[in-house]
Amino acid sequence: MLQTFSKGGVHPPENKFSANKPIENLGLPKQVSIPIAQHIGAPSKPVVKKKDKVKTGDIIAESQGFVSSNIHSSVSGTVSKVGEIIDTTGFKKPAVIIDVEDDEWNDSIDTGSEIIRDCSLSSQEIVDKILQGGIVGMGGATFPSHVKLSVPEGKKIDTLVINGVECEPYLTSDHRVMLERGEEMLVGIKLLKKALGVNHVLIGIEHNKPDAIEHVSHLVSKEENIEVYPLKVKYPQGGEKQLIKALLNREVPSGGLPLDVGVVVHNVGTSLAAYEAVQKNKPLVERVVTVTGKSLSKPSNFLVRIGTPVRDLIEAAGGLPEDTGKVVGGGPMMGKALSSLDVPVVKGTSGILVIPEKDAYRDEEFNCIRCGKCVDVCPMGLEPYLLKQLAQLERYEECEDNAIMDCMECGSCSFTCPARVPLLDYIRLGKTNVNQILRNRKDK
């Protein structure tokens, strides 16, 4: 029996159409729009102005504070505007817009393809390089990576977990990274291991990627203390708490972080980016993005410069099908529907999913029939039907008592509800209000 997490979970159709498509370099767009708030935490501060010339890898916005991250130019050219754009979240965000000319890289960056395995840097120097390179979690949450590597006083980390689960249906970017960039990724993992000072690494990969499991297992076979763990296919196993439960049988306490149970989790894409930042001095200016969908003619995995319009990716994947109803940034379970194809790829964009019209709308909603299925599937052990009711009735205190803030917004409850009750919509609303209450309480 393969390991997995114990509570709840669902198994949506996997639909990994692009699993066998090697990573293609998408090439340069005409113009990039690079949001300067691409991470959880304080937005960075732009350090360029209109008409400035920039090279690929030049810093264009500086990190502000600890939980923040540097932003670099992903192309060379001229800054045409420092202003606002609509980003993937549908909100206006400050951004730097650059007209692309050539592809000239910052001199300090090693753009060669040779893999550099040895590293004599100290832990702190590795963390600094990752901070400088603007590396954030590339699984979607975009939490600045250096923060996770700076273990607070009094906490002891014994295990580094590498997340190669990719449990979202359709997405294959991590899968391809493991297959094609496995060696670099492994160097990255060893750097992260050194930075944390742990000697135990577990790489979790879901069983539906047997080639990746085999390849990575082969790569680590000579490594001591790095192990690959095939996991049963179950969503949301890529959630940090679920992954730690599956691999180590440790439960991160409510409101806690992985480091409360001695663990730090990094994604495979992040490991690759860490390698590039430390060994090649290359900041996070490009990433692998899966472009996929049932009616798309050429589902693909592209290496894309940050800031490239989503439209370019869809063009390269065969163009937007006539029957398109919805385009999602990310996977079908947690991704955000895009209001326009002009939004740029950002550091957290793991995929672009094109959904046909007929699947784009929700089915007719019924009364809750109290079947309890939402309770069964909730990986956090919550009662979604109840949280929805309480949020709808604006009984936020009771929402809080019923642990609404533990909801990881995985969508399993809405996914499974036979009555098509939009559970997560209401739970999100409840969380927003409870969050406000919590903040007010703190301020007092």
Place this chain on the structure above:
Amino acid sequence: MANNKVLTVSPSPHVFENTSVRKLMYGVVIALLPVLAWSVISFGIGAIIVTLVSVLSCIGFEYLIQKFLLKQNPTVTDGSALVTGLLLAFNVPANLPVGIIIIGALVSIGIGKMSFGGLGTNPFNPALVGRVFLLISFPVQMTSWPTPKGFNTNYVDAQTGATPLGILQESGDTPMTKVMEQVPDYSELFLGQMGGSLGEMSGIALIIGFLLLLYFRVISWHIPVSNVLTVGLFSGILWLADPTQYADPLFHILTGGVLLGAIFMATDYVTSPMTTKAKWIYGVGIGLLTVIIRVFGSYPEGVSFAILIMNALVPILNRYTKPGRFGEEVQYG
């Protein structure tokens, strides 16, 4: 190219499981077909008439009430009225006069379901509300059981006989061994060769229905299993204590709708609890109450009352049996 296409923007998730209220309800209907088939084979035309009248009047009343009384869009196509109609029919004798069936349907749908706001909001199982109403209002008709004797084209004049539980109830101080001689043996009980309601006769047909419900993922096994196990255990303890006075556990399980109740009535989504813990308590509670009513009460069978009583406790069960939250079990360090 579709450049200026208007894209739908809605919150995640963007995919949904291939399920619906309709599919679940029709899953129940399919699971009930073996039971229906057996009752038609046993009772003939009576079973067909009772079922048709019950189903059609349940659907009809729901439609009329929604359309003209509540002024809502009728939702009868969701299949829940059909299920209630079938279950009501399966809980009455096969020669029940048509007028009484219609009254039962009106009570089931009108009072049991719609007076609380329709599907999802009713605290009591509608079919049982109808049945218990009929039991109290028409005790004679509701307890005159035609004997099953193969496909029978005679509806009203069918020969009636006692049910196994009825025999037990009437037995007074007669020793149990004597009483047992009068009831059909277990293979007959299991196959369904006894007097009783339409749907409670054949253990086999009901168990096939149970497996179908599990296969269609309509219900989980917890309620039926805990319910039947409890009936068996509790009646078994009594029987072991005094076999001359109490019937044995298998008899209790195979008679008087224990299986029908456990598999199809107690598992009604709307009126049963949500969490696994609560499902156990609920199933055990129904089992205990069933045996208590049968052995110590004045009605021969106790399933309907047991379920209705436990229905009333469901909100409390849900409230006090939270699922185990993530993060509270295995603590580290």
